[in-house]
Amino acid sequence: MKPIISADVDLLKRRDLKNGYFSLTFGPFARAKQCRPGQFVHIGFKQSSVFYRRAFSIANTNADDKSLEIILKVVGRGSKQMADLRIGDSVNFLGPLGKPFTLPNKKQTPILVAGGVGYPPLFYWANHLIARGWDPKRIVFLYGGQSSPDIVDRARIKRMGVKFIPVTDDGSFGERGRVTSPLVRALAENTYESPMIYSCGPEAMLKAVDQIGTEFETPGELAMEAPMPCGFGICLGCIVPLRAGGTARVCQEGPTFSIGTVKL
Amino acid sequence: MKPIISADVDLLKRRDLKNGYFSLTFGPFARAKQCRPGQFVHIGFKQSSVFYRRAFSIANTNADDKSLEIILKVVGRGSKQMADLRIGDSVNFLGPLGKPFTLPNKKQTPILVAGGVGYPPLFYWANHLIARGWDPKRIVFLYGGQSSPDIVDRARIKRMGVKFIPVTDDGSFGERGRVTSPLVRALAENTYESPMIYSCGPEAMLKAVDQIGTEFETPGELAMEAPMPCGFGICLGCIVPLRAGGTARVCQEGPTFSIGTVKL
């Protein structure tokens, strides 16, 4: 059994999360059970105006019906095409791809730092940790966006029972400011025992999180993005430079990288 | 007001006529009222694996709701994509294009000779003639196909009340043989007063009809097909050679040509 498959899946469920965000659930995907948070699927279209596949973080899976959820924001042609899919439409999944987040040890406090459309893998990660026996109350979920509507899917986050700290640039929901502010505060004030950061979001945010983690000597992992022609390591198109020298492929050595690894 | 428009229309109705045939009704199309039998629309897709538009004969129009029907057979990528459309999907119509059939004079007996997917413009034509006051019983509708399922849409044809003469290669519906046999018979036996032929179908059939018309000195018009990059006369890609020398564009000087005009 090859670990990665290319398989057609149908759109089973479509939720409009408003403000250009959509949750799409596809299935059945034979590798749903093998998927791990931090990994992604590379999605190909039948009829398309885009040439590459598009990568989307896995936002959830259901081992029973082998379904897989992604959450996206419409920003260009590919995401538009995704959002325009209708129930029953079929796309091609290539996956699961990439290196998942690594589990914290039981002493550590997972601090999830999501920015905008970086939310999906962290939702999956929180769910996964809880399923693995983590106390939801011990999972810190920082979630930043420009404005209130950018903090999507709140009901589900609350239902998980994690320590949910929303932050918006304009203060229209949660704390006003940058999502990195409560992070810095928590680390500076030693609010949580052995913090371990998991972050996904815009590059500028990841860069800040990387600096913060490095400064406070807090371990963590960043889930990165890059334009991905192939998504599984053969094109060398998605590289990032490493601090230690050389380069790494985001799709293969990533998308999750330890804090301090990538030259951001 | 420009005679030809490019306009987005929605799929309003979709009938599976079996055996790969589909009837698709689109609208609203602002030029529905200006359309005439023999004309076609050139259809463009939003998301597509084909590059050109695809030409489809107008099979009917409804001036009230500005809808337009086409009937197609799935034979390749473009027609497949059409057949896969779902209610509410949108395509782009360019049209109406091409030279319509010309009206017979009141003494003439219109003999419509349809072969396979050449049926749609002739259905429209019969309807149109009836609407213009022609006695349905004086309209002869020869319709040939390989086998019974190729004679689609029979109920509607019967409802029109025309003199319907189906012909199949294998005799599974109507007369056995070629659709040209009853045509030759009718012309040889002078069955109808001042016959005027209108035909659409595969090239081999049109060639036969052209020969028959020429031989029996019976006037008529053939609706032709050709691969059409542009559909409105600017690419010069759809030419046919003329008997009188030179060439004609099927999309512009056609698709309807008088019998004896084109070198078939």
Place this chain on the structure above:
Amino acid sequence: MSKANNKPDMLAQKHMITKSKKPKSKTPKTKPDLSVEIAGYRFKNPIWTASGTCGYGEELDTIFDLNRLGGIVTKSITRQPRPGHPTPRCAEESSGMLNAIGLANVGVEKYVAEKLRFLDEYDIGVVVNVAGFGFDEYVEVCAMLADCPRADMIELNISCPNVSTGGIEFGASASDVERIVKAVKKVFPRPIIPKLSPNVTNIAGIAKGAEAGGADAISLINTLIGMSVDIYTRRPGLTNNRGGLSGPAIKPIALSMVNRVYDVVDVPVIGIGGASSAEDVIQFMLCGASAVQLGTALFIQPDLPITVERDLKKYLTSQGLTSITEIIGKIEKY
């Protein structure tokens, strides 16, 4: 079409493409200005239609008002009328098409008598594309157009790959291009725009040849030589076996060549190749084009020029620019 009419200024007046005399005004305008100047003429916008993809203009005018165009480049004309190659002479490809129309055209005489006259009514730049099967034919046809005031400029199709006896040979050699441009410049008093073939090793060299010959502007690219074959009949997709590839497929190649040529010549460059949107037109202009011809895209979206015009204005406004000329060649290379 008397000789007396044959003055750029009068022509320009008549067709509203004014010969620019004074420097561009510096006062900010409310409406973004799409006009561009090429070889001493001002076109109301940089949107032209490409030769062979807009006929002689009549059919396009049944879909949108031709006056909306900056310029029209008519189908290549030759000395004699030509039926072109037998069908199939077009073939559909991924994001593009092959064609080997074979220079079907009405011949220069009928062109001047009928086709050019149709354009008299329009306030657009008329660029007459001329093709030939030999050095002398080019010169002869251009000379015949000298007295036609409506022929604002000539685009010299030295790059048509479809006819084995002509076209490509000129286009592939810098010295041939220089020679032919020099010769037609002598017989045609208005601007000459050689149209370059992309099927060459060194497009910059060819462009320099054209400039040395006296080209007033350079347009590129024509189609790339391509082929297709039906796997069941084993027949090529075109009766001419080979044809020219056009459409979005070739846009990256066209952008690269336009930019190469822009970097080495002083005359204006006119971009052609796969442009299908205002974004594409802007890309060509950033790479150095002063105007952009829409070709194959017209087959897919015939009223594209109207959309492009609107979107170009939107772009300028969004970028805080007042004139489209501000973007010409403004790519910021690494």
Place this chain on the structure above:
Amino acid sequence: MSKANNKPDMLAQKHMITKSKKPKSKTPKTKPDLSVEIAGYRFKNPIWTASGTCGYGEELDTIFDLNRLGGIVTKSITRQPRPGHPTPRCAEESSGMLNAIGLANVGVEKYVAEKLRFLDEYDIGVVVNVAGFGFDEYVEVCAMLADCPRADMIELNISCPNVSTGGIEFGASASDVERIVKAVKKVFPRPIIPKLSPNVTNIAGIAKGAEAGGADAISLINTLIGMSVDIYTRRPGLTNNRGGLSGPAIKPIALSMVNRVYDVVDVPVIGIGGASSAEDVIQFMLCGASAVQLGTALFIQPDLPITVERDLKKYLTSQGLTSITEIIGKIEKY
């Protein structure tokens, strides 16, 4: 990797690509035969993967069994390891993409020590693609591969347009190509396949140069030089400014060039450029290719080789053919 191993016959035995000795059997087979012979070797099918689009094989093998391939052409290697250009080094286009990876690779030493070894386990033809920044580097790298029995053949990337100091210069001149092929033939005892650049005026002439130099086969095409630009940042899509266009967009150009070369050389031709289906592979073979490399299409459909293999068999059966070799060059031109 001792010298003793370095015999075609032993190699062939080990990797099941048998050196063909006897003429093809004429008895009709039930199973269609996809095997092809190139430069004295028999590949189990004509489906290869193209250099730079399949890495060194490891990743592809996580998706399908590499053994299903006829051959693999590994990513260009150079004398020294190279990080390549900074990102962005790929850009999406209509039916294709631009890349200027910049010959990122592990260098020949690590390649031989690690990457080539991985392929030891597979019964496929291994074609090592070699690039260089000068005449001497090509020769040096090829010489270092002479003693690696797993390097069944070398594909010489004389056509990489991305690195301004090398690549394109060789590929654009017939005499340069002849010279470089001659030189590497002296140091590498197995077949040499020069890979031609499409960015030339006369591909047939270049191919003849390669053949004169002793090429055992000729592969083409590499990418076409292209460019893109972001209209908001005004930055090129690639840090290298220009890159190579690949994908379905270039297939018609590739088919035409393959056919041109097939018509003028006697050695086998290997087709590359936009192939994305069995139909495409058949088109290349009808135009003269003895094998076809799948490139960019692997990014879109990584298990494509499996589908192509199945569909090639279906095609042969539907056409009443027993061997894929029966279609090579069998286009019926007008």
